[in-house]
Amino acid sequence: MSLVDSFRKKIYSGDNIVNLTDVRYLPRWTILLFDLVLLMFSIFITYFILSKLHIYTPQNFSSYFKYGTIIGINLIFMFLLRTFAGIIRHSTFVDLFKLLSASFFTLITLVIVNVLLFSFTKKTLLTTAFLGFYSVISFLLLFMFRLFVKEFFQIVRELKSSINKKRILILGIDEQAVAVAKTIIANHNLDFKVTGFLTKRTDSKRANLLGKPILLKNKFEKYSKEDLAIDGVVVIKDMMTKEEMNDWVNLFLEKDLNVFKAPSVEQMQDADSVKTIKNLQIEDLLNRKPIKIENDEIYSTHYQKSILITGGAGSIGSEIVRQVAQFSPSLIVILDQAETPLYEMELEMRASYPNINFKFVLADISNKHRLEPLFREYQFSMVYHAAAYKHVPLVEENPHEGILVNIFGSKNVAMLSSKYNVLRFVMISTDKAVNPTNVMGASKRAAELLIQSLQNVEGNTTKFITTRFGNVLGSNGSVIPHFKKQIENGGPVTITHPDIVRYFMTIPEACELVLQAATMGSGGEIYVFDMGKPVKILDLAKRMIKLSGLDLDTDIKIIFTGLRPGEKLFEELLSDGAKTLPTHHEKILISKDPCGEFSDIETLTNRITKAALRRDKVEVVQLLKIIVPEFKSNNSVYEALDK
Structure with a gap:
C-alpha cells in the first residue's frame, strides 16, 4: 500500500487515523522528488556558506544552466545506481554506498565538465570550493533524509508495539x-x-x-x-x-x-x-540434576538387540522407548492395551526413528497365550516391564482388576522371560509398594516379591531387576497436570490433606535410572533412587497458582477433600526391615528387602488370581495381606480385615 493509497482509503472509509506502520513503502517517484528538493537545497546551502566565507563564485553562465547541469548530472547517476529504489525504512550499508558513489561520480563528472568548458570558452562553470562543498552537503542531506525516515518508522513501530x-x-x-x-x-x-x-x-x-x-x-x-x-x-x-x-x-x-x-x-x-x-512451570522448580548415566555400557547392552517394552504407550514406557531407540536396537516391540495411545506412539516413533525396526502390539499382559508367540518369534534380549494399573482409588475400588494386571500379568511376562532365556528383565515398581496402605501398592509389592523369587529358581538364566520410583512429573493422572487443569478452569484446587507430602522426579530421569539399572547387578536386586527432599503438596499448589499469575483465595481457592481410600500422608522408598547397599552411582542404592521362596509365593499368587477371576474383592484383599504382611489398609473399607 502506497502513502497516497493509504490516505485515500482512510478518507473514503471515514477513518481519519493513518497508521504509519501500515504504509508499506514510499513510491519511488516520491523519493526521487524528495531527493531533487534536497539537491536544490544543497546548492542554496553551498552558496550561503561560500558567501559567509567570502569565496568568489564566478557568474560566467546563467543560474539556470549551472543549476540544471549540477542537478541533471546528479540525477543521472542516481538513476544509474538506483539510489531511490530501496525501501527507506529498511536501508542498509548498500544503500549508503550507492549514495556515496552517486555523489563521487557527480563530483568527478562536474570537474571534467568544468575543465572542458574552460578549455573551449576560457570560462569556469564552478569553483573547486563550490564542487567540494556541494558534494559533501548533498550526500549528507540525502543520507540524513533516509536515516530520519528509517528511525521515524522504528520509533513509531516501537511505540505501537509497546502498547x-x-x-x-x-x-x-x-x-x-x-x-x-x-x-x-x-x-x-x-x-x-x-x-x-x-x-x-x-x-x-x-x-x-x-x-x-x-x-x-x-x-x-x-x-x-x-x-x-x-x-x-x-x-x-x-x-x-x-x-x-x-x-x-x-x-x-x-x-x-x-x-x-x-x-x-x-x-x-x-x-x-x-x-x-x-x-x-512448577516442573522447572522441581527438576533436579539428572543422573549421570554410562552411555557406553547402555549402548552395548541395547545395540542390535531385540527389546520388548510392556506398557510402552504410557508415560514411563513411552520415554523408555524413546531412549532405547537412540541405541540402535535391531527390534523394539511396544506392547500396550490402550489402543489410541499406542497408535499415537506408532506415529511418533516411525516419524522420529524411521531407521529403527518397530512392532506395535495391542495386547493385555494378563493373556499369556497372546504373549508367548511374541517371545517365541522375537527371542528378546531385554524386557522392560512398565505395564501396570497405578491409580490408587480405582484399584482400591476394583482390586480384582489390579491383581490380574499387576500380579498375574507381571508373572506372565516374567516367567516367559525366564522360559525363553531373556538376558535381563527390568520391572518398574513404585514407592507405594513400601509398607503399602492400598491395594495398588500391595499388588506392586507382591509383584516385586514374585520377580525376586524367580531369580533363584533352578535353571533360570534371566537377571530379574526391579526399580522403585516416586511420583513422576507430568505422568498421566499425576497431581501436577491435575492441578493445572483445575487452575485453567478457574479452580478450586482440591487437595486431600494439608500435610500430605510426596517425592518427585522427572520422566527422563526415571527412565535413565531404568536403563542404568538394566546394566547393573547380578539379578534379584531392587534399586531405589535418592530422590532428595519430599515436597508438600499444599506448597506445590500455592506456587502453581502464583506462577499462573493468579492470586490465592481471590482468583483460585484451595479446598481439602480428605484422604482418599488407601492414601497415606507420606511415601517411603525402603521398608522397615530393609537395608541398603551403595552402588557406583551415588544416587542409586540397592534395597535388600526380604524375599521368600518362589514355590510359596507362586501358590499364593495362583490363589489370589483365581479369587480375582471370581471378582471376590474381600478374598482378593485377604490373600493380598497374606502375601504382603506389612499391608495395612488406611481410610478404606478393607481396614476391617486388619482387625
Whole structure:
C-alpha cells in the first residue's frame, strides 16, 4: 500500500487515523522528488556558506544552466545506481554506498565538465570550493533524509508495539542474559518490553546494558511491584542452580510478579524459538540434576538387540522407548492395551526413528497365550516391564482388576522371560509398594516379591531387576497436570490433606535410572533412587497458582477433600526391615528387602488370581495381606480385615 493509497482509503472509509506502520513503502517517484528538493537545497546551502566565507563564485553562465547541469548530472547517476529504489525504512550499508558513489561520480563528472568548458570558452562553470562543498552537503542531506525516515518508522513501530506489552526485567547481566534481551528487543511481535536487568552482583550500580538500567537485588527487595513499574521477570533456567532458581522465584512471587522462562542462547538462534518465552512451570522448580548415566555400557547392552517394552504407550514406557531407540536396537516391540495411545506412539516413533525396526502390539499382559508367540518369534534380549494399573482409588475400588494386571500379568511376562532365556528383565515398581496402605501398592509389592523369587529358581538364566520410583512429573493422572487443569478452569484446587507430602522426579530421569539399572547387578536386586527432599503438596499448589499469575483465595481457592481410600500422608522408598547397599552411582542404592521362596509365593499368587477371576474383592484383599504382611489398609473399607 502506497502513502497516497493509504490516505485515500482512510478518507473514503471515514477513518481519519493513518497508521504509519501500515504504509508499506514510499513510491519511488516520491523519493526521487524528495531527493531533487534536497539537491536544490544543497546548492542554496553551498552558496550561503561560500558567501559567509567570502569565496568568489564566478557568474560566467546563467543560474539556470549551472543549476540544471549540477542537478541533471546528479540525477543521472542516481538513476544509474538506483539510489531511490530501496525501501527507506529498511536501508542498509548498500544503500549508503550507492549514495556515496552517486555523489563521487557527480563530483568527478562536474570537474571534467568544468575543465572542458574552460578549455573551449576560457570560462569556469564552478569553483573547486563550490564542487567540494556541494558534494559533501548533498550526500549528507540525502543520507540524513533516509536515516530520519528509517528511525521515524522504528520509533513509531516501537511505540505501537509497546502498547499492552508486559514490562519485564531480565534476570542476569551475563552474555546469555544480554543475548535474550537483544532478541526480545529486536522482535516486535513478542508481548514483552525489556525495561532493565536484575542482578545480585554489587559492581554494577551505575552501569547500563543496551541502554537499560541495571537493578541490584538489595534494592529490588525494597521496592513494591508498583514502585518497580514492571509486570514480570524473565529467567534463563540454564544460568543457575535449582536452589538459586527457587530463591529468586520465591522473591518474585512475594511481589506478585509473573515469572517467565526464556530458552537457552543456542535455542535463540532459531527464529521461532523466541516464541517459547512463557510462564515458568512448577516442573522447572522441581527438576533436579539428572543422573549421570554410562552411555557406553547402555549402548552395548541395547545395540542390535531385540527389546520388548510392556506398557510402552504410557508415560514411563513411552520415554523408555524413546531412549532405547537412540541405541540402535535391531527390534523394539511396544506392547500396550490402550489402543489410541499406542497408535499415537506408532506415529511418533516411525516419524522420529524411521531407521529403527518397530512392532506395535495391542495386547493385555494378563493373556499369556497372546504373549508367548511374541517371545517365541522375537527371542528378546531385554524386557522392560512398565505395564501396570497405578491409580490408587480405582484399584482400591476394583482390586480384582489390579491383581490380574499387576500380579498375574507381571508373572506372565516374567516367567516367559525366564522360559525363553531373556538376558535381563527390568520391572518398574513404585514407592507405594513400601509398607503399602492400598491395594495398588500391595499388588506392586507382591509383584516385586514374585520377580525376586524367580531369580533363584533352578535353571533360570534371566537377571530379574526391579526399580522403585516416586511420583513422576507430568505422568498421566499425576497431581501436577491435575492441578493445572483445575487452575485453567478457574479452580478450586482440591487437595486431600494439608500435610500430605510426596517425592518427585522427572520422566527422563526415571527412565535413565531404568536403563542404568538394566546394566547393573547380578539379578534379584531392587534399586531405589535418592530422590532428595519430599515436597508438600499444599506448597506445590500455592506456587502453581502464583506462577499462573493468579492470586490465592481471590482468583483460585484451595479446598481439602480428605484422604482418599488407601492414601497415606507420606511415601517411603525402603521398608522397615530393609537395608541398603551403595552402588557406583551415588544416587542409586540397592534395597535388600526380604524375599521368600518362589514355590510359596507362586501358590499364593495362583490363589489370589483365581479369587480375582471370581471378582471376590474381600478374598482378593485377604490373600493380598497374606502375601504382603506389612499391608495395612488406611481410610478404606478393607481396614476391617486388619482387625
